[in-house]
Amino acid sequence: MIEVRAPATSANLGSGFDVFGVALDKPADIVRLTKAERTSISVNGAGAEYIPEDPKKNTAGEVLRSLGVTARVEMDKGVRPSSGLGSSAASAAGVAVAANELYDLGLSDDELIHAAAQGEKVVSGEAHKDNVAPCIAGGFTVSDERTTAFDADFHVVVALPDIVISTRDARGALPSSVSIQQRSETVANASHVVAGVLKDDVEMVGAGMYDDVVEEARAPLIEGYDEARDAALDAGATGVTISGAGPALLAVCEREDKPDVAEAFVEGFWNAGVESRAFQARVGDGCQVVKRGR
Numbered sequence: 001m002i003e004v005r006a007p008a009t010s011a012n013l014g015s016g017f018d019v020f021g022v023a024l025d026k027p028a029d030i031v032r033l034t035k036a037e038r039t040s041i042s043v044n045g046a047g048a049e050y051i052p053e054d055p056k057k058n059t060a061g062e063v064l065r066s067l068g069v070t071a072r073v074e075m076d077k078g079v080r081p082s083s084g085l086g087s088s089a090a091s092a093a094g095v096a097v098a099a100n101e102l103y104d105l106g107l108s109d110d111e112l113i114h115a116a117a118q119g120e121k122v123v124s125g126e127a128h129k130d131n132v133a134p135c136i137a138g139g140f141t142v143s144d145e146r147t148t149a150f151d152a153d154f155h156v157v158v159a160l161p162d163i164v165i166s167t168r169d170a171r172g173a174l175p176s177s178v179s180i181q182q183r184s185e186t187v188a189n190a191s192h193v194v195a196g197v198l199k200d201d202v203e204m205v206g207a208g209m210y211d212d213v214v215e216e217a218r219a220p221l222i223e224g225y226d227e228a229r230d231a232a233l234d235a236g237a238t239g240v241t242i243s244g245a246g247p248a249l250l251a252v253c254e255r256e257d258k259p260d261v262a263e264a265f266v267e268g269f270w271n272a273g274v275e276s277r278a279f280q281a282r283v284g285d286g287c288q289v290v291k292r293g294r
């Protein structure tokens with residue numbers, strides 16, 4: 001038996017749509033794998049009632065199939081599904097890492113990320129790596145065919161409004177093309193995010209997260225987005241963006257501003273008539289094997 005802690009992740013970071021992602025220090029899933037002749041999945045915890053146990057419909061089942069192994073999978077969900085915090089990715093990544101250990105597959109992080117992304121395809125229709133990559137590698141990651149991981153530990157606040165948005169629906173809201181000017185603005189902003197991570201400059205990271213393509217298309221799906229975003233920026237956030245496909249919002253800020261930003265997020269959504277909760281976090285490590293047994 002292998003037990004893995006798989007962290008929540010926040011993908012995109014605005015200008016890095018489908019490419020950037022960060023692992024968060026909390027919340028997390030716990031996945032437990034035991035060798036078995038056929039794959040079975042049991043789910044409990046946050047939003048378990050919305051998560052299929054059919055291996056063909058659960059990200060974990062597709063990951064095991066793509067690795068050519070079977071196992072009994074027990075999931076304790078700490079990452080609420082359809083919130084924009086990589087819930088489906090946490091299961092996919094956690095199971096990939098656990099299977100690698102359980103069957104001594106000797107796979108690299110890039111190979112595990114590829115396998116986990118096949119799981120994401122079951123759910124959102126596309127094998128995007130920007131959740132599973134930071135979930136496996138930890139820190140801040142830049143992913144296309146390959147993944148580059150960076151140590152990062154900047155502070156964030158996450159606001160979770162009482163809204164549900166599936167990644168598949170949010171991807172359907174995107175424009176089919178962008179202008180040359182939008183392309184160059186996005187490349188510039190995304191470059192500032194990477195530079196800010198490398199220079200440990202939270203102002204630069206926050207400013208670089210600005211995006212007027214994906215964010216503009218998805219903001220209408222999140223009631224209270226404008227009020228919450230403006231309130232968080234006024235309270236000291238250096239940048240605010242939709243976390244993944246939403247509805248969660250992610251603010252980057254200095255450590256000392258986290259309580260004010262969290263309070264501002266909730267007040268901003270409240271003023272728009274939307275219940276929400278906010279939690280303080282920071283960029284953290286990737287999947288970790290927490291238990292080995294028979």
Ligand SMILES: Nc1ncnc2c1ncn2[C@@H]1O[C@H](COP(=O)(O)OP(=O)(O)O)[C@@H](O)[C@H]1O
Pocket residue numbers: 050051052057058059060080081082083084085086087088089091092123124165166167168244245
């Ligand atoms: N192991 C899993 N964990 C969470 N969601 C899963 C899993 N397998 C399949 N799903 C489906 O994926 C959806 C959540 O994924 P998604 O819409 O991408 O949101 P997010 O990954 O941000 O939580 C849920 O509707 C759920 O039915």
Ligand SMILES: N[C@@H](CCOP(=O)(O)O)C(=O)O
Pocket residue numbers: 009010011012017018019083084085086087088128130131167170171243244245246
């Ligand atoms: N790049 C993807 C990220 C989805 O993240 P999730 O946490 O909402 O699953 C997208 O924006 O569609």
